[in-house]
Amino acid sequence: MEIIKPRTLSGFMELLPDKQQRFETMAEILRRTYASYGFAPLDTPAIEDAQILLAKGGGETEKQIYRFQKGDSDLALRFDLTVPLAKYVALHYSELAFPFRRFQISKVYRGERAQRGRFREFYQADIDIIGDGKLDILNEAEIPAIIYKVFRGFGLTRFQIHVNNRKILNGFYAMLGLTEKSGDIMRTVDKLDKIGADKVKIILLEDCGLSEEQAEDILKFIAIRGTNAQVISALEGYAGKNEMFDQGLSELKAVTVNLAAFGVPEENFAVDLTIARGLDYYTGTVYETTLLDHPEIGSVCSGGRYDNLAGYYIDKALPGVGISIGLTRLFYVLDEQGLLNPALPSAPADALVLPMTESPAEAIALAEKLRSAGLRVQLYGEQKKFKQKMAYANKLAVPFAVLLGEDEINEGVCSVKNMVTGEQLKLTAEDAAAHIKASLNTDCPVILET
Amino acid sequence: MEIIKPRTLSGFMELLPDKQQRFETMAEILRRTYASYGFAPLDTPAIEDAQILLAKGGGETEKQIYRFQKGDSDLALRFDLTVPLAKYVALHYSELAFPFRRFQISKVYRGERAQRGRFREFYQADIDIIGDGKLDILNEAEIPAIIYKVFRGFGLTRFQIHVNNRKILNGFYAMLGLTEKSGDIMRTVDKLDKIGADKVKIILLEDCGLSEEQAEDILKFIAIRGTNAQVISALEGYAGKNEMFDQGLSELKAVTVNLAAFGVPEENFAVDLTIARGLDYYTGTVYETTLLDHPEIGSVCSGGRYDNLAGYYIDKALPGVGISIGLTRLFYVLDEQGLLNPALPSAPADALVLPMTESPAEAIALAEKLRSAGLRVQLYGEQKKFKQKMAYANKLAVPFAVLLGEDEINEGVCSVKNMVTGEQLKLTAEDAAAHIKASLNTDCPVILET
Numbered sequence: 001m002e003i004i005k006p007r008t009l010s011g012f013m014e015l016l017p018d019k020q021q022r023f024e025t026m027a028e029i030l031r032r033t034y035a036s037y038g039f040a041p042l043d044t045p046a047i048e049d050a051q052i053l054l055a056k057g058g059g060e061t062e063k064q065i066y067r068f069q070k071g072d073s074d075l076a077l078r079f080d081l082t083v084p085l086a087k088y089v090a091l092h093y094s095e096l097a098f099p100f101r102r103f104q105i106s107k108v109y110r111g112e113r114a115q116r117g118r119f120r121e122f123y124q125a126d127i128d129i130i131g132d133g134k135l136d137i138l139n140e141a142e143i144p145a146i147i148y149k150v151f152r153g154f155g156l157t158r159f160q161i162h163v164n165n166r167k168i169l170n171g172f173y174a175m176l177g178l179t180e181k182s183g184d185i186m187r188t189v190d191k192l193d194k195i196g197a198d199k200v201k202i203i204l205l206e207d208c209g210l211s212e213e214q215a216e217d218i219l220k221f222i223a224i225r226g227t228n229a230q231v232i233s234a235l236e237g238y239a240g241k242n243e244m245f246d247q248g249l250s251e252l253k254a255v256t257v258n259l260a261a262f263g264v265p266e267e268n269f270a271v272d273l274t275i276a277r278g279l280d281y282y283t284g285t286v287y288e289t290t291l292l293d294h295p296e297i298g299s300v301c302s303g304g305r306y307d308n309l310a311g312y313y314i315d316k317a318l319p320g321v322g323i324s325i326g327l328t329r330l331f332y333v334l335d336e337q338g339l340l341n342p343a344l345p346s347a348p349a350d351a352l353v354l355p356m357t358e359s360p361a362e363a364i365a366l367a368e369k370l371r372s373a374g375l376r377v378q379l380y381g382e383q384k385k386f387k388q389k390m391a392y393a394n395k396l397a398v399p400f401a402v403l404l405g406e407d408e409i410n411e412g413v414c415s416v417k418n419m420v421t422g423e424q425l426k427l428t429a430e431d432a433a434a435h436i437k438a439s440l441n442t443d444c445p446v447i448l449e450t
Numbered sequence: 451m452e453i454i455k456p457r458t459l460s461g462f463m464e465l466l467p468d469k470q471q472r473f474e475t476m477a478e479i480l481r482r483t484y485a486s487y488g489f490a491p492l493d494t495p496a497i498e499d500a501q502i503l504l505a506k507g508g509g510e511t512e513k514q515i516y517r518f519q520k521g522d523s524d525l526a527l528r529f530d531l532t533v534p535l536a537k538y539v540a541l542h543y544s545e546l547a548f549p550f551r552r553f554q555i556s557k558v559y560r561g562e563r564a565q566r567g568r569f570r571e572f573y574q575a576d577i578d579i580i581g582d583g584k585l586d587i588l589n590e591a592e593i594p595a596i597i598y599k600v601f602r603g604f605g606l607t608r609f610q611i612h613v614n615n616r617k618i619l620n621g622f623y624a625m626l627g628l629t630e631k632s633g634d635i636m637r638t639v640d641k642l643d644k645i646g647a648d649k650v651k652i653i654l655l656e657d658c659g660l661s662e663e664q665a666e667d668i669l670k671f672i673a674i675r676g677t678n679a680q681v682i683s684a685l686e687g688y689a690g691k692n693e694m695f696d697q698g699l700s701e702l703k704a705v706t707v708n709l710a711a712f713g714v715p716e717e718n719f720a721v722d723l724t725i726a727r728g729l730d731y732y733t734g735t736v737y738e739t740t741l742l743d744h745p746e747i748g749s750v751c752s753g754g755r756y757d758n759l760a761g762y763y764i765d766k767a768l769p770g771v772g773i774s775i776g777l778t779r780l781f782y783v784l785d786e787q788g789l790l791n792p793a794l795p796s797a798p799a800d801a802l803v804l805p806m807t808e809s810p811a812e813a814i815a816l817a818e819k820l821r822s823a824g825l826r827v828q829l830y831g832e833q834k835k836f837k838q839k840m841a842y843a844n845k846l847a848v849p850f851a852v853l854l855g856e857d858e859i860n861e862g863v864c865s866v867k868n869m870v871t872g873e874q875l876k877l878t879a880e881d882a883a884a885h886i887k888a889s890l891n892t893d894c895p896v897i898l899e900t
Contacts, residue, residue, distance in 0.1 A: 004505045006541040006763040009523070012495035014538065016545055017552070024491040036821045038799035038828025041474040045462035045571050046496065046557060047516075055454045066497075066525075068518030070561050073459070075516075088464065091456040095466055097845040099832065101798065102467070107496060111520050121495050131832075138810055138831025145818075261814040313456040348490035348551060360588055364711040368595075371486045378488025381588025382549065382581075395547040 011112070011120035013328050018346035018397065023331050025344045027105055029153040030125045030327070034103035037146050039127050042102040044084040046109075050076035053083055055312035064110040077109035081126045081324070082309075089130055090313030098132035099139065105327065117336075119328050128322030130309055135319045137254045140285040140305055143323055144255070144269060145262035147289055147301050150325070154334070155341025158292040159300075161264070162272035165252045165285050166304070169276060171245025172221060172238065176214050184208045186276040189222055193274070193295070197223070222273050228256045231271040248284070255285055283307045287323055297333050301325045347397045349378040351416075351436055354389050356405035363404045366414055366429055370402070373433035393419055400436050461562070461570035463778050468796035468847065473781050475794045477555055479603040480575045480777070484553035487596050489577050492552040494534040496559075500526035503533055505762040514560040527559035531576045531774070532759075539580055540763030548582035549589065555777065567786075569778050578772030580759055585769045587704045590735040590755055593773055594705070594719060595712035597739055597751050600775070604784070605791025608742040609750075611714070612722035615702045615735050616754070619726060621695025622671060622688065626664050634658045636726040639672055643724070643745070647673070672723050678706045681721040698734070705735055733757045737773055747783050751775045797847045799828040801866075801886055804839050806855035813854045816864055816879055820852070823883035843869055850886050 008014045015023060035041070050067050053076045066077040078084050081104050089100060105125040112118055127146065129139045144161045151159050173182040188203045197219055204215040224234045235249050252271065259269060277286040284305030291297055303323030310318050334340050351370060355363030360381060367379045378398070380389060393401045403415040413426045416435060427435055458464045465473060485491070500517050503526045516527040528534050531554050539550060555575040562568055577596065579589045594611045601609050623632040638653045647669055654665040674684045685699050702721065709719060727736040734755030741747055753773030760768050784790050801820060805813030810831060817829045828848070830839060843851045853865040863876040866885060877885055 003765060004502060004762055006502060006537045006760075007499065008495060008537075008541065009497060009499060009525070012497065014494055016542060017490040017492070017550075020491055020493060023493070035798075035826050038802070038826055040467040040798035041470055042467070043470060043473070044464055045458060047459060047462065047559070047571060049457065049459060052454060052456060066518070066520060068516070070516060075459070087456045087458075091458065092466060097842055100467075101828065109497070121497060134832070136831035136833060138829065142814075142829060142831075258811050258814050261811045261818070263818050310456075312454055315453060348485075349488035352488070361708050361711045364592075364708050368711070368713050376485050376488055378551065379588065379592060381586040381592075382584070383586060392547055 009120070011114035011118065013119055013121070013332070017348060019335065021346050021348060022340055022344040023327075026154060026331060027123070027125070027327065030105055030150060030325070031103070033146065033149045033153055034125075034127050036149075037101075037127075037142065039101045039103040042085070042088065042104045043106065044078070044081075044088055044104070046077055046107065047075050048078060048084060048087070050074040052087060052313075053078060056083070064112055066109050066111055078106075079110050080108050081106060081124050082128075082322070085126075085128060085130075086310035087313055089318060090310040090316075093314060093316065098130060099135060100130045101127070102130075103127045117329065117332055119332075122326060122328035125325040125327045126322060128309075128320050130318055130320040133317050133319075135321065137251050140251065140321050141255045141258055142262065143285075143287060143303070143321060144259065144264050147287065147323060148262075148264045148268055150301070151289070155343060156291070156339065159268060160290055160292055161269050161301075162275050162288045162290065162299075163252070163255060163269070163285060164272055164275045165248040165255075166276065166282055167244050167248025167284055168235065168252060168273070169248075171242040171248055174244060175238070175242045176217055178210070178214060181208055181210070185210075185218065189218065189274055190276060192222060224273055227266065228259070228269070228271055231273075232256065251284055277302060277304055281306050285321065291339075294333070294337060294339075300330050300333075345440075347399065348376070349396070349398050350375045350440055351377050351400040351402050352393045352396065352398045353377055353379045353402045353404065354393075355379070355381070356403055357409065362409050366402070366404055369429040370433050370436070373430075373437065375433060375436055399439065402432060459570070461564035461568065463569055463572070463782070467798060469785065471796050471798060472790055472794040473777075476604060476781060477573070477575070477777065480555055480600060480775070481553070483596065483599045483603055484575075484577050486599075487551075487577075487592065489551045489553040492535070492538065492554045493556065494528070494531075494538055494554070496527055496557065497525050498528060498534060498537070500524040502537060502763075503528060506533070514562055516559050516561055528556075529560050530558055531556060531574050532578075532772070535576075535578060535580075536760035537763055539768060540760040540766075543764060543766065548580065549585060550580045551577070552580075553577045567779065567782055569782075572776060572778035575775040575777045576772060578759075578770050580768055580770040583767050583769075585771065587701050590701065590771050591705045591708055592712065593735075593737060593753070593771060594709065594714050597737065597773060598712075598714045598718055600751070601739070605793060606741070606789065609718060610740055610742055611719050611751075612725050612738045612740065612749075613702070613705060613719070613735060614722055614725045615698040615705075616726065616732055617694050617698025617734055618685065618702060618723070619698075621692040621698055624694060625688070625692050626667055628660070628664060631658055631660070635660075635668065639668065639724050640726060642672060674723055677716065678709070678719070678721055681723075682706065701734055727752060727754055731756050735771065741789070744783070744787060744789075750780050750783075795890075797849065798826070799846070799848050800825045800890055801827050801850040801852050802843045802846065802848045803827055803829045803852045803854065804843075805829070805831070806853055807859065812859050816852070816854055819879040820883050820886070823880075823887065825883060825886055849889065852882060 061079055065079055068075055107121050108124050109121055111120055147161050173179055185208055188200055192200050201215050201219060204210045224231055239246055239249055275286055275288050282304035286304035287302060288299035289301035301323055305321045307319045309320050353363055353367045367377045370377045399419055401417045401419055408414050413428055414432055415424055416427050416432045417424045511529055515529055518525055557571050558574050559571055561570055597611050623629055635658055638650055642650055651665050651669060654660045674681055689696055689699060725736055725738050732754035736754035737752060738749035739751035751773055755771040757769045759770050803813055803817040817827045820827045849869055851867045851869055858864050863878055864882055865874055866877050866882045867874045
């Protein structure tokens with residue numbers, strides 16, 4: 001037979017089993033955390049009518065999209081999960097209960113130039129809460145709690161959720177008479193971390209055409225730092241001059257006041273007046289999340305409040321708030337930085353059962369008993385030497401091997417070998433299950449406690 | 451803004467939230483059951499190099515495939531999970547531990563003519579065990595146990611796993627001197643259930659050109675029925691005449707002898723000499739699974755033993771055994787037949803927390819407490835009348851509403867309302883969590899006990 005050399009396309013992540021197991025556990029943590037906040041799972045097609053997917057049209061998106069004909073149909077692969085959500089909500093509007101809370105963890109496709117850490121197929125893990133006409137600010141206040149739970153679930157502690165409110169920014173620029181220039185200013189201010197305050201000022205003066213006084217006012221404003229209480233206190237100094245600013249400040253207070261009740265520690269949260277995000281789309285609270293020891297990675301979880309989810313598809317005001325995690329890129333980066341939680345299981349099984357007798361019947365029954373106790377158990381049936389069996393257990397990195405020979409069967413026990421410490425104990429099936437579970441320290445086998 | 455009418459492409463399943471929740475729970479049951487047998491999760495790209503995907507080439511597949519250019523690349527969407535597995539194992543051969551056990555639950559794409567119950571995008575839920583050179587028969591014996599656990603997990607009892615062995619068939623036809631015609635004969639015999647023995651005989655005589663005696667021998671053979679012991683006893687009558695037959699019989703015995711140890715009841719299992727499956731591919735044990743009350747649906751879980759997984763990609767003997775469930779079609783059929791397990795949760799949350807005070811702080815803390823007890827909890831923040839809040843709870847079909855007003859806060863309790871019975875109890879947060887969990891009858895919130 002002629003052999004075709006196998007390969008995987010560049011820009012497409014394909015993991016070896018140990019890494020894939022960790023990736024799956026992270027996906028499971030996301031599903032579990034999102035579900036724990038009452039978000040419904042959603043799954044939309046990866047292929048949509050290209051005309052519908054590109055309703056918003058425009059530039060980069062259209063160039064990157066995978067678009068093709070099949071028969072008479074003009075088709076395209078989704079490039080994010082927001083456009084399919086908008087389509088879904090518009091299409092099923094009359095059948096949904098609002099607020100509609102959904103999560104979706106799915107692959108999206110962008111034919112970008114392949115480069116290290118950039119993927120053409122990647123998972124997004126999104127949540128959105130959609131209101132019909134109105135949506136209470138409490139939903140915006142809840143989002144940091146969900147982000148916090150997710151990243152703690154991933155085993156991370158050194159991260160910070162940055163929050164701002166677009167109404168505060170828009171109101172402030174209106175006070176300075178700079179509404180027309182607010183887009184340019186926000187884009188400039190966004191570079192503060194990278195280029196420093198002096199260069200920001202030069203751009204504001206020279207490129208944006210601001211006066212010395214206006215530029216100074218802006219630099220003073222975005223320099224506001226401190227605890228939530230300190231930042232809000234500083235912002236109170238600007239209150240009473242612009243209605244939109246006051247509304248934004250009131251929303252920011254509502255988002256920060258209940259952080260303790262939501263279980264979010266102050267050190268994982270910061271009001272950050274420099275962030276703005278998608279200039280056309282977001283209208284209120286905006287979120288970014290950074291890893292404190294790796295600022296170069298940028299935001300790993302972003303989103304915000306918007307007023308018009310589905311205007312291209314339906315004549316209804318559908319405000320919402322949502323966040324998105326680029327899971328494939330996050331996994332790649334955490335792996336590269338050695339930040340993958342070592343507690344994430346990498347083996348395909350918690351125990352490998354090795355029958356040491358001619359008939360495997362007792363070993364089969366033992367494996368079934370361990371499974372009904374909630375363990376992931378592989379039964380090893382190959383006719384190999386003992387040394388080769390242990391080499392296989394080591395290669396899989398299973399934490400336990402369970403040996404069952406004539407002696408064990410006669411004694412009503414099995415031999416449980418800890419593959420890390422080498423410790424070997426003779427235990428009944430029940431005690432073996434309890435012993436292994438205790439060492440895994442979790443009730444749900446593939447799920448970490450969050 | 452001009453409005454584009456939203457639609458979802460025909461042949462693409464898109465579910466409303468209550469149905470999607472049930473679908474997700476079935477996917478979770480599959481993941482959990484497959485993982486409990488030590489299968490590693492695998493996730494390959496949906497897009498592959500078309501040349502590689504079509505290495506085997508040929509007919510129907512090539513017509514149905516979604517194939518397109520992007521830049522200079524000739525790309526295609528996967529049409530099953532077996533070809534990507536073959537590619538994966540060949541590509542990563544030196545890095546894998548064999549036997550390599552993987553499960554994959556992913557969407558595949560076939561541009562078939564859309565018709566009721568046929569999908570162009572659908573989930574397959576596959577497991578395979580791949581050996582390097584050899585693979586013990588115990589792996590084939592384990593497969594019915596996994597099928598049994600999956601379908602019981604789905605809440606079904608009236609199903610039967612049909613097992614046969616291709617070596618028995620090939621050996622038997624060799625005994626009759628019909629090796630050359632065995633393909634035609636198997637295709638004819640496969641129609642037995644649909645057209646009856648008389649018509650099968652006519653085709654065997656007229657189209658296949660068999661003698662009266664040969665046709666009678668075949669009809670007598672495929673009429674063998676009964677318990678596993680009875681069928682095997684009848685097959686023993688043919689033993690000793692053909693080496694391949696004897697090997698197949700020995701394998702069939704190995705697959706059936708340990709069913710009790712694997713926990714598979716006799717009534718859910720049957721040796722069925724009429725099934726053969728994919729004529730070119732399978733070489734040993736073959737499996738089909740039918741719903742006893744809906745034979746018209748055909749097999750809902752099929753697979754078998756093969757000798758050469760990846761011959762197109764690598765010069766290695768890679769035998770394996772695997773099964774596939776067409777999850778999207780199965781879900782569609784179960785839903786249509788009213789066979790979806792009513793215990794599958796359809797609500798996005800186990801409890802809806804309704805703050806009845808000005809500040810939501812206490813309600814937020816209560817919701818967090820219920821979540822840390824493992825419940826899925828939605829906090830409802832909209833400023834609506836009580837009646838509207840309850841209407842929302844009813845529309846979501848959440849099993850419990852949890853009310854928290856001044857009275858409850860002062861008493862240190864919350865009011866837990868069972869939305870089905872109307873029963874309302876004042877309970878502490880801890881007791882409320884226990885009460886709700888007890889009614890859900892499961893430790894893992896979105897997962898049924900299997």
